[in-house]
Amino acid sequence: MSQIEHHDYDVIVIGAGGAGLRAAIEAKGRGLKVALVCKSLLGKAHTVMAEGGVAAAMGNVYAEDNWKVHFRDTMRGGKMLNHWRMAQLHAQESPDRVQELEGWGALFDRTKDGKILQRDFGGHRYARLAHVGDRTGLELIRTLQQRAVSMDIDVFMECKVVRLTTDNDGAVTGAVAYWRPTGEFVTFGAKSIVLATGGVGKSWKFTSNSWESTGDGHAIAMWAGASLIDMECVQFHPTGMVWPLSVRGILVTEGVRGDGGVLRNSDGKRFMFDYVADMFRAETAESEDEADRWYDDHTAGRRPPELLPRDEVARSINTEVKAGRGSPHGGVFLDIASRRTADDIRKRLPSMYHQFMELAGVDITREAMEVGPTCHYIMGGVQVDPDTAATSVPGLFAAGEVAGGMHGSNRLGGNSLSDLIVFGRRAGIAAADRAENLRQPSLSESQVTEYVDEALAPFTRESGENPYDLQHELQELMQANVGIIRTESELVEALEKLEVLKERAANVAVGGGRVYNPGWNLATDLPSMLTVSTCTAQGARDRRESRGGQTREDFPKADPELGKVNFVQRQSSGRGFSSEITITPEPLPVMPDELMAIFEEESK
Amino acid sequence: MSDVVMHVWRGDADGGQFEEYTIPKQDGEVVLDVIHRIQATEAPDLACRWNCKAGKCGSCSAEINGKPRLLCMTRIDTLPEGETITVTPMRAFPVIRDLVTDVSFNYEQARKVPAFNPPPRPEGGYRMSQIDVERGQEFRKCIECFMCQDVCHVIRDHEENKSRYAGPRFFIRYAELEMHPLDTNDRRDLVREEMGLGMCNITKCCTEVCPEHIKITDNAIIPLKERVVDADYDPIAWLGRKIRRRTKRTAAEAKVQPD
Numbered sequence: 001m002s003q004i005e006h007h008d009y010d011v012i013v014i015g016a017g018g019a020g021l022r023a024a025i026e027a028k029g030r031g032l033k034v035a036l037v038c039k040s041l042l043g044k045a046h047t048v049m050a051e052g053g054v055a056a057a058m059g060n061v062y063a064e065d066n067w068k069v070h071f072r073d074t075m076r077g078g079k080m081l082n083h084w085r086m087a088q089l090h091a092q093e094s095p096d097r098v099q100e101l102e103g104w105g106a107l108f109d110r111t112k113d114g115k116i117l118q119r120d121f122g123g124h125r126y127a128r129l130a131h132v133g134d135r136t137g138l139e140l141i142r143t144l145q146q147r148a149v150s151m152d153i154d155v156f157m158e159c160k161v162v163r164l165t166t167d168n169d170g171a172v173t174g175a176v177a178y179w180r181p182t183g184e185f186v187t188f189g190a191k192s193i194v195l196a197t198g199g200v201g202k203s204w205k206f207t208s209n210s211w212e213s214t215g216d217g218h219a220i221a222m223w224a225g226a227s228l229i230d231m232e233c234v235q236f237h238p239t240g241m242v243w244p245l246s247v248r249g250i251l252v253t254e255g256v257r258g259d260g261g262v263l264r265n266s267d268g269k270r271f272m273f274d275y276v277a278d279m280f281r282a283e284t285a286e287s288e289d290e291a292d293r294w295y296d297d298h299t300a301g302r303r304p305p306e307l308l309p310r311d312e313v314a315r316s317i318n319t320e321v322k323a324g325r326g327s328p329h330g331g332v333f334l335d336i337a338s339r340r341t342a343d344d345i346r347k348r349l350p351s352m353y354h355q356f357m358e359l360a361g362v363d364i365t366r367e368a369m370e371v372g373p374t375c376h377y378i379m380g381g382v383q384v385d386p387d388t389a390a391t392s393v394p395g396l397f398a399a400g401e402v403a404g405g406m407h408g409s410n411r412l413g414g415n416s417l418s419d420l421i422v423f424g425r426r427a428g429i430a431a432a433d434r435a436e437n438l439r440q441p442s443l444s445e446s447q448v449t450e451y452v453d454e455a456l457a458p459f460t461r462e463s464g465e466n467p468y469d470l471q472h473e474l475q476e477l478m479q480a481n482v483g484i485i486r487t488e489s490e491l492v493e494a495l496e497k498l499e500v501l502k503e504r505a506a507n508v509a510v511g512g513g514r515v516y517n518p519g520w521n522l523a524t525d526l527p528s529m530l531t532v533s534t535c536t537a538q539g540a541r542d543r544r545e546s547r548g549g550q551t552r553e554d555f556p557k558a559d560p561e562l563g564k565v566n567f568v569q570r571q572s573s574g575r576g577f578s579s580e581i582t583i584t585p586e587p588l589p590v591m592p593d594e595l596m597a598i599f600e601e602e603s604k
Numbered sequence: 605m606s607d608v609v610m611h612v613w614r615g616d617a618d619g620g621q622f623e624e625y626t627i628p629k630q631d632g633e634v635v636l637d638v639i640h641r642i643q644a645t646e647a648p649d650l651a652c653r654w655n656c657k658a659g660k661c662g663s664c665s666a667e668i669n670g671k672p673r674l675l676c677m678t679r680i681d682t683l684p685e686g687e688t689i690t691v692t693p694m695r696a697f698p699v700i701r702d703l704v705t706d707v708s709f710n711y712e713q714a715r716k717v718p719a720f721n722p723p724p725r726p727e728g729g730y731r732m733s734q735i736d737v738e739r740g741q742e743f744r745k746c747i748e749c750f751m752c753q754d755v756c757h758v759i760r761d762h763e764e765n766k767s768r769y770a771g772p773r774f775f776i777r778y779a780e781l782e783m784h785p786l787d788t789n790d791r792r793d794l795v796r797e798e799m800g801l802g803m804c805n806i807t808k809c810c811t812e813v814c815p816e817h818i819k820i821t822d823n824a825i826i827p828l829k830e831r832v833v834d835a836d837y838d839p840i841a842w843l844g845r846k847i848r849r850r851t852k853r854t855a856a857e858a859k860v861q862p863d
Contacts, residue, residue, distance in 0.1 A: 041653070042711065043748055044661045099729050105720035105784065107737040107744060114731035132741060138660065139744060150719035157711075181700050210655040244632020250658045355658060358677050359634070468644040512649030515616065516701040519648030 004448065005186040009035045009154075010435035011428075012175060012190040014161050014217065017045035018137075018420030019400025019427070020196030021144035022097075026428025027194075028151045032435055035188065036148065037156040037177060039212050043145045046198050046210055046401075047420065050137025051253035051351065053119055053129025054421070055414030056094035060115040062126035062298065067091040069125050072598050074415060076279070077123040077309045078379070078408020079548045080563060081230065084591040085386035086406040089426070094418035097425065098130050106143040108132055120258040123309040123412040125283070126298065134253045134351045140417055159186065161216065162524055163451040164193065164224040164396070165443045171394035172224060173441035176451040180521060183514020185452050191438040192431035194389075195221055195382065195398040196424065200234075200532045202525075204375035205479035206249040208240055214525040215532030217402035221382045222531065222571055222581075226391040229404040229566040230380035231532065232539030233549040235411055236484045238263075238313035240374025242331035247359045249374040252334065252352060254413040256369075257306045259348050260295055261336035263317065264368065265325035271332075272305035275316035280308055311410040311548045314373040318484055321372065331372035337365055373484050377416065378532075379407040379549055380539065383568065389427035395434060399427035405566075409548025454576070458523040464509025467523040474501055474529060482537050487553045491541040498534050502578055505530055527577035538583050539567045564588055608638055608680055612650065613692040614702045622690070623647075629680065635691065636664055636675035639703075651702035659815060662749030666703045667692045672751035672813045675703075694754040695761075709766055710750050713774045718794065722786035736785045743780035743824060745816040746773065752810035752820060758803050769800035772810035772820045779824035782831060792835040801829060 011027040013020045016038035028034040038045065057070040070091035075082050098116065102108065108130050109117040118127045132139040148155070158180040165173045165187075174189040197217025201209030222228055239252040257263075265271045276284045284305050285291035291304035306313065317332050327333055336345055342365035346353050349364070356362040356369060381404030382391050389397045400420045407415060458464070481494035505527065510520045539550075545559035546552050565585040572582045608629050611622040625642045636654055643650050654664040657676045664675040669683065669690050683689055697705035722730070752772035759765050770778070778795050781787050795801045808821045818824070 040655055041663065041707070044655045044663050046655075048661045048747075049656050049658065099725065102730050102786075103722055103725055105722075105781075105787075107732075107740045107784070110732055110734040110737060114733050115729065117734075132744070135660070135745065138747065142744060142746075146714075146717075146720065149714050149717075152715075155711075181704070181706070210657065210661075212655065246630065246633045246637040247657075351660065358659065359679070360632070466644075466648060468648060472644070510648060516651040516704050517649045518643055518651060522648075 004452070005184065006189065007035065007186070008189040008440050009033045010190070011192045011194065011431045012037055012188050013194040013196055014175065015045065015196035015198060015400070015402070016042055016155070017047035017196060017198055017400060018140050018144060018417060019424035020045070020194065021141070021148050022421050022424025023194045023196060023397075023399055023428035023431065024153050025144065025148055025151060026425050027432040027435070028148075028153050030432040030436070032432055035154045035156060037159050037161060037175070037188070039158065039160050039180070039216075041157050042155050043141055045141060046213060047137045047141045047417070049208070049210070049251060050140070050417050051134040051251065052121055052255040052258065053131030053136045053414050054094070054098055054140065054417035055121070055124060055128050055412065056098040056130055056418055057091060057126075057128055058095045058098065058116060058118065058130070060111055061118045065126040065128060068598055070094075070128065071595070073124050074412060075408065075599070077412040078410050079558065080408065081233070081547060081566070081588070082408030083386055083405035083589055084595055085589065086423070088595065089386060090406060090415070090419060090422050093422045097418065097421040101140065101143050101421070104143050104147045106139050108139070119255060120307065121254055121413040122257065122307045122313065124414065129258070129414040131255070133347075134255050134349045136417065140421075156186070160521065160524065161220065162455045163447075164220050165447045166224055166393070167441060167444070169394065170225050171441075172396045174443045176448055178455060181516050183517065183520070187443055187448055189441055189443055191435035191441065192395050192397065194427045194431050195396065195402050196400045196427070197402045199401040200378050200529070200536070201375045203474055203478050203529045203533045204483070205475040206240065207375040208237060208249055208251040209375065214529045216525070216528045217398065218381060218535070219528035219531040219577065221391060221393070221396060221398060221402070222569070223576060224393050224396065226393045226396060227383045228381060228535055228569045229383045230409065230539065231378070231404075231535035231569060232543050232567065233379035233409045234375065234536060235310055235377040235379060235549045236314045236373040237376035238310055238317055238373055239334055239371040240376075241360065242327070242370050242372045243329035243360060250355070250359070251374065251376065252369060252371050253349070254310070256334060256336050256349060256352060259336070260339045261334055262304070262306050262339065263313070264333045264335055265320045266327060267325060271320050271325070272308070272313065272316060275312065275319070276305050276308065277312060280312070284308065309410055309412060311551070314484060315551060317371075317373055327370040329370050331370040333368035334371045335368040337367055342366075377401060377411055378536075379409060379411050380404045380536075387426065388430035389423050390430055397427040397431050399423040409550060455524050458508050458510040458520060459514070461507065461509040464507045465504055467508045467510065467519055467526055470501060470505055470508060470526060471522060471529070474533060477501075478533055482533070482540055485551050485553050486540050488541065491537055494537045495534065495541065498530060498537060502530050506578065531577045534581060535569050538569065538581060542567055542583055542585070606686070609688045610638055610642070611688055611690045612639070612642070612702070614650065615699065616701050617699055620699070633680050634676055635668055635673075635678045635680065635689065638680065639675060639691070651700070651704045653704050660747060662747035662815075665694055665749040665751045665754065667694060667754075672754045674749060674815050677815060694750070696754040696756070696759055697750075707750050710748070710753060710773060713770050716770070717774065717777055717781070718789050718791055720781060720784065720787055721789045723788060730786060732785045739783045740780045742818055743776040745818055746776060747816060748773065749815060751813045751815070755809045755813045757807065757809065758800070765800070765803065768798070769803055772804070772825065774799065775801060775804070775828055776818060776820055776824040779828045782828060792832045795828060796832045801825070801832060
């Protein structure tokens with residue numbers, strides 16, 4: 001193994017989106033040797049696609065806002081399945097984290113008195129999202145990237161981690177990766193590893209996620225012994241593009257609705273008024289007049305139903321389309337053209353204007369958009385300690401989308417970017433704390449050899465299936481059987497088919513060389529995709545209720561008993577993607593009385 | 605529907621050739637969709653960078669019929685109908701494989717930019733007016749597709765200039781910092797002496813290819829050139845620098861990284 005490139009670090013961070021960058025900045029600030037390892041070029045991670053904003057109760061637009069209201073909104077949005085402590089830390093710390101970004105060069109839109117402007121979004125009681133037009137994610141990633149570069153953090157770009165290595169006590173010792181541009185392997189020895197690898201959405205056919213979202217972090221964590229929670233909770237964003245087919249799934253920001261856009265069916269009706277769940281009735285407008293007053297003054301009316309949490313809106317759209325009241329291409333209409341001036345639309349939503357004009361030939365200042373649900377985000381993920389982002393594997397930390405618990409069964413828009421910077425920082429601190437007290441671990445040669453061979457196996461097979469065919473079948477299967485509305489028989493069928501796909505994935509073959517070979521790269525992503533897809537299907541089968549991102553046609557109501565448990569998944573034996581995954585319900589952490597009081601006051 | 609005929613350059617640093625692919629046309633597709641279908645069928649090892657597929661990340665830059673374009677934002681039906689579509693890698697950067705180029709030049713330039721350096725945050729946070737942040741916001745729309753670098757004739761066919769020329773992407777970065785309401789560093793000498801701002805002769809090729817429609821030449825490069833000249837030749841400013849305590853640090857001082 002001596003010929004493999006090797007680097008020793010105090011801390012390596014896998015993934016260079018918002019959470020990874022923020023963690024690396026924190027650890028580097030402690031004077032440690034830190035590396036950032038990412039699958040794409042620096043600055044291209046999925047964070048760049050976040051549009052609407054970053055949620056933080058700064059109270060710049062509504063002074064009544066504070067962390068308790070944000071905490072309450074987040075928990076209610078997640079249907080109380082969230083880890084209360086994560087939701088609390090997130091609500092308390094996100095204002096500081098946003099302000100910190102300004103100190104690193106971010107330029108947010110401003111209020112008249114020069115403070116950071118905040119916009120309305122679904123599920124947030126007050127206008128709370130700091131933003132830059134509809135390209136907030138770009139601002140966040142660029143700011144963090146430029147900060148990281150100024151601190152001279154080592155960056156390994158286009159470098160895919162295939163496995164984590166562990167010692168006899170089960171602690172992580174490092175990672176095995178390969179350089180996509182050369183196909184050569186590289187190993188990292190690390191005292192602490194932060195996973196910040198994002199989501200899993202590429203396993204669905206219609207998704208807002210890029211090729212990178214293959215659940216690598218979820219999978220390598222589980223293969224190293226970590227537990228996953230809530231993997232059935234997948235968010236289908238209500239508004240993805242539906243036409244042309246080639247762009248189906250591309251995100252249309254919730255900011256369109258926050259800024260006045262409304263949803264209509266083929267009869268021109270604002271149908272969301274028909275779908276207000278009891279839980280949200282008291283705070284939702286009853287008429288269009290009332291809803292429309294609210295945009296200018298939140299005390300003059302209650303919230304429009306278009307701004308209910310995403311799971312509610314996505315399900316409603318789905319129902320309208322199924323009832324035959326959809327748009328020509330199988331979505332519904334999102335109309336801002338009739339509600340705001342063309343200048344306003346272009347100024348507030350420049351990327352959306354551009355995206356529809358160029359990709360669909362639709363001028364959103366004149367016509368309604370056609371939109372429908374698209375796979376967007378996984379609330380579930382690696383189980384972590386809220387304060388330190390530590391997983392159950394010593395030395396392994398997880399932050400951002402790859403971590404579970406923060407968002408419960410449904411994430412509110414804007415809570416993702418704030419999650420990244422709050423828990424990215426916390427993971428960086430804890431990873432640094434551990435690294436400062438440890439000797440440099442050494443990697444097991446046999447593990448390295450095994451993982452390298454495993455990754456290269458697709459080249460050694462003379463004949464075998466095309467990895468693209470398998471990916472395609474997986475996406476069709478997840479879309480059809482583990483989509484927005486689920487049912488027992490389809491989930492059971494999905495799990496059977498996933499087992500077959502796993503066997504077939506162990507036999508894919510690729511041609512060409514190792515240099516920048518996307519077919520091979522995909523072949524090495526398939527084990528992660530199949531692992532996380534299995535977790536989602538299993539969780540969806542066992543959670544026999546409807547809650548947030550888990551909707552069961554055969555169990556349409558929330559079950560109070562199931563609302564008290566997380567489904568926790570682990571691998572029972574062996575290592576790697578083909579070994580069995582166990583699933584057990586485990587009780588949620590108990591919220592302290594003083595926080596519980598926030599909810600009780602309201603129900604009085 | 606008819607077919608799309610695409611000539612895709614395939615090869616590596618040692619050379620290559622065009623391969624022809626014929627794929628049935630589909631409604632509304634962009635060039636990247638066709639590349640993906642080629643990968644999924646005939647050529648799984650066809651190398652191409654991409655991420656967001658929505659014009660937001662700037663990964664899939666290449667040259668379509670000789671012009672720098674984002675593959676994900678170029679609809680097939682906007683290209684001349686019935687004609688072969690030629691797709692080649694960006695010319696200004698070394699080829700790694702097929703459509704993927706080595707863009708590390710840009711990441712090296714990024715490391716040379718003296719960091720943003722604001723005054724300490726006042727109680728209650730920084731205050732800035734919308735009109736002041738908008739100048740910088742235009743430049744921060746940059747998605748780092750590097751097509752402005754690719755098209756810039758100073759480096760497109762002049763590898764030798766890369767060591768002394770930052771290129772349009774970084775001129776907008778320097779302009780952004782120069783115009784940032786909070787920044788205290790002064791990078792004007794650096795931009796003039798080491799970043800080769802003077803080598804740009806404002807032909808606006810960069811502005812034309814920018815997928816974010818940033819007015820690179822008019823709003824960044826020309827104002828930057830004016831500020832650099834002012835800094836150098838304005839006798840009052842010169843005197844001011846001599847007798848007043850500077851509010852901005854010079855380029856040499858600014859190169860020291862912040863803590």
